[in-house]
Amino acid sequence: MNVAAALPAPLGLLAELTHRCPLGCPYCSNPLALDSRSDELDAASWARVFREAASLGVLQVHLSGGEPAARRDLKDIVAAARDAGLYSNLITSGVGLTPQALNGLADAGLDHVQISIQDSEQSSADNIAGYKGAFARKNALAAEVVKLGLPLTVNVVVHRANIGRVEAMVDMALALGAGRVEIAHVQYYGWALKNRAALMPTREQVEQAVGQVEALRTRHHGRIVIDAVVPDYYARFPKPCVGGWGRRSLNVTPAGKVLPCHAAEVIPGLEFWNVRQHSLNEIWRSSPAFMAFRGTDWMQEPCKSCAMKEKDFGGCRCQAFLIAGDARAADPVCHLSPHHALVAELAAVREDVPYDYRHS
Numbered sequence: 001m002n003v004a005a006a007l008p009a010p011l012g013l014l015a016e017l018t019h020r021c022p023l024g025c026p027y028c029s030n031p032l033a034l035d036s037r038s039d040e041l042d043a044a045s046w047a048r049v050f051r052e053a054a055s056l057g058v059l060q061v062h063l064s065g066g067e068p069a070a071r072r073d074l075k076d077i078v079a080a081a082r083d084a085g086l087y088s089n090l091i092t093s094g095v096g097l098t099p100q101a102l103n104g105l106a107d108a109g110l111d112h113v114q115i116s117i118q119d120s121e122q123s124s125a126d127n128i129a130g131y132k133g134a135f136a137r138k139n140a141l142a143a144e145v146v147k148l149g150l151p152l153t154v155n156v157v158v159h160r161a162n163i164g165r166v167e168a169m170v171d172m173a174l175a176l177g178a179g180r181v182e183i184a185h186v187q188y189y190g191w192a193l194k195n196r197a198a199l200m201p202t203r204e205q206v207e208q209a210v211g212q213v214e215a216l217r218t219r220h221h222g223r224i225v226i227d228a229v230v231p232d233y234y235a236r237f238p239k240p241c242v243g244g245w246g247r248r249s250l251n252v253t254p255a256g257k258v259l260p261c262h263a264a265e266v267i268p269g270l271e272f273w274n275v276r277q278h279s280l281n282e283i284w285r286s287s288p289a290f291m292a293f294r295g296t297d298w299m300q301e302p303c304k305s306c307a308m309k310e311k312d313f314g315g316c317r318c319q320a321f322l323i324a325g326d327a328r329a330a331d332p333v334c335h336l337s338p339h340h341a342l343v344a345e346l347a348a349v350r351e352d353v354p355y356d357y358r359h360s
């Protein structure tokens with residue numbers, strides 16, 4: 001069967017508008033080698049990408065970074081998303097976006113705002129962000145978002161330093177007026193991989209947090225939606241990473257490279273195409289990086305004959321490469337992987353060392 005001909009339409013586009021960011025989170029999902037400002041796509045190119053995305057079937061664009069507000073032309077980019085008919089979600093650190101600028105984005109058609117918080121306690125939050133005053137600025141921006149009537153999601157990245165305050169962070173999201181809170185455990189790629197020993201929670205912490213999330217869902221039912229993802233290193237089965245490689249989403253870097261997932265560049269030998277040379281349709285249908293792990297033909301055992309293979313697609317290719325040394329292997333998070341014991345060994349390495357903050 002021709003995999004490309006049977007392709008589903010992608011639903012979401014992650015537009016990394018810039019890698020510039022005033023914060024220095026030690027788990028930042030940006031690559032270690034950040035794109036420079038001079039390489040960033042201009043607003044007209046983003047407008048073309050959005051039109052191409054919409055004609056491919058994409059419904060939603062996540063305007064991300066870095067900090068998207070570092071772009072002076074953010075309003076034009078938001079307007080371009082609206083003109084393309086895409087639902088736009090701004091993912092912001094909350095630092096660098098003034099109330100006036102936010103107002104302008106709302107006028108330009110912004111549909112939704114997602115603010116990340118580092119902790120419910122100011123000093124810890126500022127320490128994790130590597131930016132004094134970040135906590136206060138995030139709170140202030142959240143109030144502006146709610147005042148403008150824009151829907152707000154609070155995003156919380158959980159690790160050893162803040163995992164004990166999941167309940168307080170959900171309370172904080174409620175107090176800020178969020179309709180949804182996303183609790184995501186650190187994913188160990190890039191900067192987070194560098195900081196893994198400093199960020200890794202204990203199994204007891206994770207189990208306690210998972211129990212708390214369940215209780216919070218019951219307590220706050222109807223008031224706030226709580227989305228939570230179980231941390232990889234303590235799971236028995238992997239997640240269907242990005243909903244399956246090349247099945248649901250595209251990620252465009254500031255310089256225009258199109259990736260099947262934000263960490264895909266860690267896998268050596270993949271050829272990524274760029275929107276400067278190719279249409280999004282061509283890239284989605286036939287770029288080598290998207291074709292590499294699309295479907296299930298590339299799999300080896302134990303995934304190849306596993307009943308779960310159409311559900312989790314063998315888990316994360318980047319994690320398979322980073323831990324098992326083979327991007328075609330089963331995600332070692334899976335208890336059926338011959339490399340699964342390595343995950344427990346890595347999770348046991350915890351050191352109270354200073355963070356290696358994200359930097360350019």
Ligand code: SF4
Pocket residue numbers: 021022023024025027028029030065066067093116358
């Ligand atoms: S994770 Fe932190 S450092 Fe990275 S882009 Fe977001 S706010 Fe900036």
Ligand code: SF4
Pocket residue numbers: 237238302303304306307308309312313314315330331334335336337
């Ligand atoms: S063996 Fe592969 S397909 Fe089966 S559950 Fe594990 S990762 Fe998923």
